[in-house]
Amino acid sequence: MGFVNVVDREGEHRAFEAVEGWRLMEILRDYRVGIEGVCGGACDCASCHVVIDEAWASKLFPPRDDELDKLDELPLIEPTSRLSCQIIWSDALDGLTLTLPPEI
Numbered sequence: 723m724g725f726v727n728v729v730d731r732e733g734e735h736r737a738f739e740a741v742e743g744w745r746l747m748e749i750l751r752d753y754r755v756g757i758e759g760v761c762g763g764a765c766d767c768a769s770c771h772v773v774i775d776e777a778w779a780s781k782l783f784p785p786r787d788d789e790l791d792k793l794d795e796l797p798l799i800e801p802t803s804r805l806s807c808q809i810i811w812s813d814a815l816d817g818l819t820l821t822l823p824p825e826i
Contacts, residue, residue: 724816730755731822740811746772746820747807756822763807768792770806771799775819782809798823 725737726749738753740746747770750757758769765788774782779802785793789808793799803823809815 724811724813726750726811726815727817727819728753728755729819729821731824740815742811742813744811745807746770746809746811746818747805749811750806756825757806759807761807765789765792765805765808768796768805771796771823772804772806772820773800773823774802774804775821776802778815778818778820781814 723742724740726740726746728736728738728750730736738749740749745763747757747759747763750770751759760769761767771793782804785804785808789805792805793803
């Protein structure tokens with residue numbers, strides 16, 4: 723088990739316990755930080771968009787084409803934008819930091 727660090731939409735820094743094998747989207751949704759995860763992790767809605775801290779972005783596996791396509795549909799993205807449904811939590815991610823983008 724580890725912790726994910728979240729900067730929420732109000733700029734507040736919070737740490738949440740994360741469970742090995744869960745999608746990052748599920749962890750964030752269950753803590754009710756503003757991530758919907760409408761499609762349940764099917765990479766079909768982009769309601770789980772997060773911005774990964776630059777220090778962590780290169781430590782994640784690269785996004786697949788379907789994730790990049792879905793991100794391209796969003797009006798505002800950052801170079802380290804990801805869909806949290808496509809990131810499976812592991813102990814190697816302990817301390818991962820991300821920011822919730824503004825609601826559109």
